[in-house]
Amino acid sequence: MGISAVRGLDRLIRSRTEKERRAAFGQMRGGVRALEIREKLVGVLAKLFMILDFGEHVEVKFDEARQDVSEVLLEIQRLIRAWEGAERAQRGLNIVLYGRPNSGKSSILNQLAHDDVAIVSSIPGTTRDSLNTEIQINGVRCRLTDTAGIRRGVDDVIEAEGIRRAQKRLEAADVILVVLDPETRDPEELLNDVKEMKSSESRVIIVKNKVDLRLPYPDLSSKSHVVYSFATSSKGCEELRKHLENTIEEMCPEANFLLDAEILRKCADSLTLALLCPEDAGIMCGYVETALFDCVELTDRGIPTESVLDGIFNKFCIGK
Numbered sequence: 012m013g014i015s016a017v018r019g020l021d022r023l024i025r026s027r028t029e030k031e032r033r034a035a036f037g038q039m040r041g042g043v044r045a046l047e048i049r050e051k052l053v054g055v056l057a058k059l060f061m062i063l064d065f066g067e068h069v070e071v072k073f074d075e076a077r078q079d080v081s082e083v084l085l086e087i088q089r090l091i092r093a094w095e096g097a098e099r100a101q102r103g104l105n106i107v108l109y110g111r112p113n114s115g116k117s118s119i120l121n122q123l124a125h126d127d128v129a130i131v132s133s134i135p136g137t138t139r140d141s142l143n144t145e146i147q148i149n150g151v152r153c154r155l156t157d158t159a160g161i162r163r164g165v166d167d168v169i170e171a172e173g174i175r176r177a178q179k180r181l182e183a184a185d186v187i188l189v190v191l192d193p194e195t196r197d198p199e200e201l202l203n204d205v206k207e208m209k210s211s212e213s214r215v216i217i218v219k220n221k222v223d224l225r226l227p228y229p230d231l232s233s234k235s236h237v238v239y240s241f242a243t244s245s246k247g248c249e250e251l252r253k254h255l256e257n258t259i260e261e262m263c264p265e266a267n268f269l270l271d272a273e274i275l276r277k278c279a280d281s282l283t284l285a286l287l288c289p290e291d292a293g294i295m296c297g298y299v300e301t302a303l304f305d306c307v308e309l310t311d312r313g314i315p316t317e318s319v320l321d322g323i324f325n326k327f328c329i330g331k
Contacts, residue, residue, distance in 0.1 A: 016042060018271065022101065030150030030263070034097040038269035044090065045270055045309035048083060048278075052303040055079045059299065062292040073290055080299065084282040091275050093266035099185065100263040103145075103152035106255070107180045110190035110201060112160025115220040118242030119190060120144065120157040123252065125245075128157075140173050141180055148252075149259050156180055161201060181208040186258060188251075189235070190218045193226035202233050214258055218251055270309050277305040 019039030026032045058076045108116040117131050120142070128144045142157040158180055159173030181187060187205055191198050205215055215235040219228050223241035231237075238254050241247035285298035 019269070022097075025101070028100075028147060028150050028152060030100050030265075031097075034100060034266055034269060037093075037097070037266045041268050041270040042310060044268040045306065048086065049303065049306050049310055051079065051083050051086075052299060052306060055083070055299050056296065056303065059292045059296040063296065073292055073295075076292070076295065077286065080282055080285050080295070084279060084286065087275050087279045087282070090268065090270050091272050091279065093264065094269055094272035094275070096263040097266055097269055098272075100151045103154055104185040104259065104262070105154050105156065105180075105183055106186045106188065107156045107158060107184040108188045108190055109158055109177060109181065109205065110160065111192075111195050112162055114160065114190045114192045114195055115240075115242050116157050116160070116188075116190045117142075119188070119218065119220065119240060119248060119251070120155060122242050122245055122248040123155060123255075141176050149256050149263070151259050151263050153259070156184075161204070178204060178208060181205060181213075182210065184209060184213050185262065186214045186216065186255070188216050188218050190220050191228060192219075192221045193224060193228055195229055198229045198231055199233075202231070202235075214262070216251075216254060216258070223247065274305055274308050278302040281305065 016039045019035050019037070019041065022038055023032060023035035026035050055076055058079065062073060062076065108120060110116050121127055121131065124144045124146050126144070128142065140159065144155050146153050146155055158177030159170065161174055161177060165171045165174060181204065187209060189198075189201055189205060191201075195201075202217075209215065215233075217231065217233060217235050217237045219237060219239050221241055222239040223243060236254065238250045240251045281298045281302035285295045285302070288294040288298065
């Protein structure tokens with residue numbers, strides 16, 4: 012078994028959902044894609060050696076080699092994104108509900124979980140601590156967290172601690188549902204909390220809840236996606252559920268092939284430098300060779316000189 016197959020088998024053993032198992036099989040097949048990338052890079056090297064050794068006596072141009080490098084780099088970047096999505100699916104996503112007291116966060120949690128996980132009451136501040144439950148969306152395990160309602164000037168020590176924990180949850184969230192209702196005061200303050208504390212990769216969805224009341228909502232300057240809901244029936248959260256499915260599919264796309272992102276990033280860095288270099292085949296050749304040696308870590312094959320020579324003689328008829 013090749014290294015990609017071995018790592019894929021390890022991922023398969025640790026997988027808990029169907030999506031994770033499909034990703035594992037993708038990694039077990041990854042060696043095939045690694046060989047394809049290796050062969051493309053060997054082809055680029057052959058062209059560059061032709062330019063260096065025979066220059067104006069051959070038809071191959073420097074721009075043609077540069078275009079080939081660009082295409083390989085795009086393919087590697089796609090594979091890196093696929094790996095990152097598979098890693099997110101493997102660890103599971105954190106979805107955090109954040110908003111003012113009595114905005115309907117707990118009701119939304121119960122509707123998404125299809126269970127009475129949280130106590131729902133018309134009394135503001137019912138939820139004082141973070142409450143977690145696990146659901147699956149598109150085959151990805153999601154930890155759904157209801158948090159204490161956010162308000163300022165709280166004297167109650169327990170409620171104040173609940174608010175602090177709610178804000179702390181934003182740092183580790185992959186998806187943040189900012190829940191607003193028609194009575195939400197100063198929504199921009201909530202959105203500023205989210206902007207300051209969220210990670211750069213997390214997604215924000217604004218949920219305008221209690222739409223069935225047919226009352227106006229506060230104006231917002233945020234460009235985050237807005238969905239509407241009412242948590243008094245299961246149908247009231249369908250738009251939110253559908254948008255979550257689409258968001259998670261974007262964050263954890265299906266991958267037919269998986270390769271180790273750490274090694275791919277090293278290849279990508281070398282190829283990026285190759286594209287940035289001046290029109291010098293020798294300098295570009297050095298960067299492409301570095302990328303090729305990195306790529307070898309993903310395959311069971313080395314880089315015999317014969318591979319490059321074969322590319323030269325087979326494609327360019329040198330010596331015939």
